[in-house]
Every structure is written in C-alpha cells, then in structure tokens.
Amino acid sequence: MTDILNISCYKFVALPDAQALRDTLLARALAADLKGTILLAEEGINFFLAGPAAQVHGFVDALRADERFADLAPKESWSSDVPFRKMLVKVKREIIRMDHPAIKPAHGRAPSVSPARLRQWLEQGHDDAGRPVVTLDTRNDFEVDAGAFESAIDWRIAKFTEFPAALQSHQAELEGKTVVSYCTGGIRCEKAAILMREQGLEHVYQLEGGILKYFEETDGAHYRGGCFVFDERRVLDPALDTVPTSELPPSAG
DSSP states (O other), rough: OOOOOEEEEEEEEOOOTHHHHHHHHHHHHHHHOOOEEEEETEEEEEEEEEEEHHHHHHHHHHTSSSSGGTTOOOOEEEEESOOOOSSSEESSOOOOOOTTTTGGGGOOOOOOOOOOHHHHHHHTSOOTOOOEEEEESEEEEHHHHEEEEEOEOOOOOOSSSGGGHHHHHHHGTTSSSSEEESSSSHHHHHHHHHHHHTTSSSSEEEEHHHHHHHHHOOOTEEEEEEEEETTTTTTOOOOBOOGGGGGGGGGGO
C-alpha cells in the first residue's frame, strides 16, 4: 500500500521571526508524528514532510492560517514507507544557498511557465513568439545524471553556489533565446531565473513547481530518466513512483 503522503513546498517570504517560528513548527510536526525537514530563513520557508495524509494535510492547513503561508501549494507523491528517519527544523541564512545576497525573491518573483505550457513549447520547438526554447538545469551534476529534459543545458555544477560563476561564463550562449530554468521543486530555478534577469537576459522563465510538478501535471514527455529527491526514495519516475536501485545510474544510487 502507498498510504504515506510526501509533500515538498517552498515560499520566498519575509520571516523576521524565523527563530521563534522554528520552535512552533517543530512542536507541531512532532505532535503530528511527521518526519522530514523544514528550513527557515529570513527569506522564506522550504520543507519536505511525510506521514499519514490526514496529519500532513492538517499541518499544512495550520501553516496556511498564517497569512504569509496562505497560498502554499505543496507538491504531493505517495510511498509505502516514510522516506525520512527524523523530524528536523533548522534556521539557515538562506533556504537555498546561492551566496548572492542581491537576490531577494520575496521582493518579486521571476516570470514562470506552467508545466503544460513548457510541454507545448518543447513539442513545437519554440515559444509563443517563435523564439527557440532552451531548458537550463540548475541542479547539481549528480542529480542531472539521474534524469533531465532532452537537450537540457547542464553546466555540471557541483553545488548551487557555483551557478552565478557558471552564468557569467556561459551567458552569451543564452542570448536571443527563451530560457526556462528548472530544478526539482522550483526553489533553485526561481533564484536562478531572477539572477539571469538581473544580469540582462530578457526572456527567462522558471518552470513552475519544477520537475515534480511537471511529472504531476503532464505525461512527462521530453524528459528522460527520473528525478533525484533528497530522501530515502532517491529517484522518482514520471509517475512519481520510486525507481528501483538496480535501475539507477551509479552516481544516483
């Protein structure tokens, strides 16, 4: 049976009370017997949780009672076991480390493209204005090895803090194209898209909800392989089922 609900979600929003919020959310998650990780920073929240559906939904509903989190829309998948061993709530400097302090997503999001629209663009080979479309993978190299969009640009970064330097080296290659940055759940590609626009690239979008939302809302066309996730499931296929370890590339196992 696949009766464990797994959710992932993030939101860039000012959280000056991140430290106090940590204690509240940890107590609430433990009381609901949830496992996973919640990251908090002054720039927002990023979380991965698993447990029985009623408890998970109850936790999210309680979060939404705070107007700052009212529009949270977690991505969902199911598993037979809880893929986390403990419940952690941490306060960090950034909910996704980029080491580029000028990036303040809470002050305005980068334009996004829905999974359905990206699938349409990839199918037709261009965007609605006729510009060539390229997908830019903002994940770490070992994640890309588990699966990626067809012909995606992969700068082989080992960690996300390397992205700004990689952009500086390769920006000219992106000029004149519609660039769709993507990642697992949306958080890295949102920061990446904002940086690219700040650096002068005009036609840049983030894939709304990342690969997991693309799997959830489309048939997975134009994506090859699976999506690496940072829990004990390791890699999910386009049906959001766990890929057997025997079928994983060595770097993703």
